[in-house]
Amino acid sequence: MGSIRRWLLAGLLVLVPLAITLAVLNWIVGTLDQTLLILPEAWHPDKLLGFHIPGFGVLLTLGIVLLMGAIASNFLGNKLLRWGNTLLSRIPIVRSIYSSVKQVSDTLFSENGNAFRKxxxxxxxxxxxxxxxxxxxxxxxxxxxxxxxxxxxxxxxxxxxxxxxxxxxxxxxxxxxxxxxxxxxxxxxxSMGVVVPARPAAAPVPPLTPTLNPPL
Known part of the structure; x- marks a missing residue:
């Protein structure tokens, strides 16, 4: 019975993290696959290829993020974004939600900010x-x-x-x-303190008593 119990615990230690990781990845991929809904139905990979491609929405989302970043990084795109921000800031209700979310996102993702970096x-x-x-x-x-x-x-x-x-x-x-x-x-x-980070190298500790100078 003792061996069976050890095998059971060892099996759980292997399978539980793996199962949770796969479940989280499956949820992320399934959520990002919803990005395909912005495409016309005739352009869906399921329609074009005749079978479902898991994770295609992840690639589409990554492409959209990179495209928006490229647009926002040039002069013309920056002007368009400012115009869009000005327009949204004038719409009642929308401006309060959008401005709050934008301030938080700017703080979190700004390269110059310190939010969640320490x-x-x-x-x-x-x-x-x-x-x-x-x-x-x-x-x-x-x-x-x-x-x-x-x-x-x-x-x-x-x-x-x-x-x-x-x-x-x-x-x-x-x-x-x-x-x-x-x-x-x-x-x-x-991990509730179970996974402990590596301890950084400690600085050299000075002696408790000062070193006496030799007599002249």
């Missing part, structure tokens, strides 16, 4: 309890008038689902920047 060690939800958070920027608006000193805007994710969490503003002196990538920190959070 992992922090913070005390949450009370002093003496530590967890991992991610730097999202600096407080703004009227908030800065009520926070004396230097503060940071921090997102504290929940475990094991990091898409939910808390937005908090903490003193800069109470936040410790970690020497780990955002991916490593997210993996640490999602």
């Amino acid at each position: 992992a922090l060690l913070v005390q949450w939800p009370r002093e003496g309890v530590w967890t991992i958070g991610f730097l999202t920027g600096l407080p703004g608006g009227d908030v800065v008038n009520h926070l004396p000193g230097d503060y940071l805007s921090v997102y504290v994710p929940t475990t094991p689902n990091p898409t939910g969490g808390y937005f908090v503003m903490l003193k800069k002196t109470d936040c410790i920047e970690l020497k780990m990538s955002v991916d490593e920190a997210l993996t640490y959070v999602i």
Whole structure:
């Protein structure tokens, strides 16, 4: 019975991560395949080839993203995007949703921004309890008038689902920047501390007592 139990646990350790990974990939591919709906029905690969090609929507989505990036990177495309942004900003209801989403996306994906590019060690939800958070920027608006000193805007994710969490503003002196990538920190959070990132090389520790100079 002991051997059967060990074999069962070993099999689960192999199959469960593989099954979850395949399920997530299948969901992503299936979701992106919905991009084919923007094509005329006569242009669908299923109609042209007579059989379904899984993942074709992924290639189509990637092509659309690259095309939009190429358009937005030149002078004419930039002017068109500005015109489109101005038009959307004048439509009631739409402008409030679009402007909010655009500000978040610009902050997250901007090459010059610091959002989610630094992992922090913070005390949450009370002093003496530590967890991992991610730097999202600096407080703004009227908030800065009520926070004396230097503060940071921090997102504290929940475990094991990091898409939910808390937005908090903490003193800069109470936040410790970690020497780990955002991916490593997210993996640490999602795994509930089971997958531990590699420890960075420690700096040489100075001697506890100063070295005495030899007598002259």
